[in-house]
Structures are given as structure tokens and as C-alpha cells.
Amino acid sequence: MADLNHPLDDPSADPFAIAAEAASDIRRLTGVDRHDIAVTLGSGWGKAAELIGETVATIPATEVTGFSKPALEGHVGTLRSIVTPSGKNVLVIGARTHYYEGHGVRRVVHSVRTAAATGASTMVLTNGAGGVRETWTPGQPVLISDHINLTADSPLEGATFIDLTDLYSARLRDLARTIDPSLDEGVYTQFRGPHYETPAEVQMAKRIGGDIVGMSTALEAIAAREAGMEILGFSLITNLAAGIQTTPLSHAEVIEAGQAAEPVISSLLARVIGAL
């Protein structure tokens, strides 16, 4: 679904130059020269924005070069600049483009590349996802320890060989556990979506080492690593994955679980960001 009016859909365009332009839009619109940390808020994590610190500016993502309109209710299309009590500038990205929207991986990772271009050296990625482990319960946040990318795609273009060892920083996971020692962790498995997995696919994910199933974070993490950022990933388990829970999955259930867990996990996320 190429859109000739969209700068990232021109195959000859340089996605990093477009990210640099987006970062300069953010500088101009927020008045903040440099961000230290960026955080993408997935389903269930939205309330964290209010708890991280004092909001300096909120801007519609559509005013920033290369950002696409939000595809979905529950995915807020804003960028927000917040200053933490310790004086760090946090760029909160409430505008995620998913791979399943079919606009290509350049658009999916544009927010991450833009965050890096604003100066951010830490990327916090959050999402709502399905739990493969029977012991987990909906509403529980877990750390992402690693990922399996089943999209058969990559944000890297050409012969760009990037090391993905310790992609989800062990140091930052340890730091998160100093805030909440009960945090469990697992391997995030990204499927293309937008359909949920079949029970057989969930069993496959389990056998190859997946603990979490979702549709967003792996491609973003690869781009963040390419940009040299240190990455912290959190999944909110909104449901047990298909076949692990016996009832059918629904988007409404995912949104509801997110809303129910929101106060607790948002406060956790804000405290972790405060400690970064």
C-alpha cells in the first residue's frame, strides 16, 4: 500500500534523513532540543504519560514528518515531551504503526529512528500481548528478555549486519527488577497479524522458545539497536494466547484487560523510567 504522498514510501528516499527531519519538527514543536529517553506506549500503558513527570508539550503525530495516522482506537496519535523529576527529557510516543497495517517496515520503525535522531539513547518499548505460559495471568506485566521475529522481514536494508546479542538490555532488566522484584520475563515472538495466532501456532511459538506472542515490538527493537540505543521491553499480558486460554480471543478483551491493568502497570513504568 504505497502512498506517493508519504515520504517513506518513496523507495529512493533515505529513511534516516526523514527521521532527522522528524526530529527537527519535534524540536521546533516542543521547544526541547534533545531527548534522553524515548518510550512507546502500547495497549494498556497509556496512563504512564501522566506519571513520568511534567508534560512540556503534546503534539499530534500527524504534524511530524513521516508519521502515519493511527490505525486503531486505543492507539493515541500523539507525541509528548515530558521532563522527569531528575531532569531527563522523555519523548513519549503514543503513535505506533503496526506491521499488519501493510505500509512497510520503514513506516513501522520511523518513530524509533526519529527518537534516536532526537538524541535518545534509551528506547523503552511496551505492548499488549498474549501469554504462552500458563502460569501468567491477564493484567500481568513481564519484561522482554529476547525475541523471535516471525515476520520474515527486517527494518535493516542492504548488507547491514547488526549484532542482536543482549538486544533487550540485561542491565535495564535488572534495573526494572530493582523497582519490582516480582517481574517475570520471557521471549517475545512477533507474528505478522492482524489475526491472532491459531492454537497450533502458539504451540509452535512455545516449542521454539517463545513465551509471549504479539504483533509489534521485534522490528522496532532491531531498528533501535541499529540506531545504537539501549532497549528495555515490557509486555502487558492482556490474555493467554489462543489455545492456552480456552475461550476465543477478542480485541475488546485485549483493550479491557489493558484498561484494568493500566493504573498499576503505568505507575510501574513511570517508576522504572524515573530510575533510568
Ligand code: HPA
Ligand atoms: N496474540 C498476538 N497479539 C496480541 C495478543 C495475542 O494473543 N494479545 C494482544 N496482542
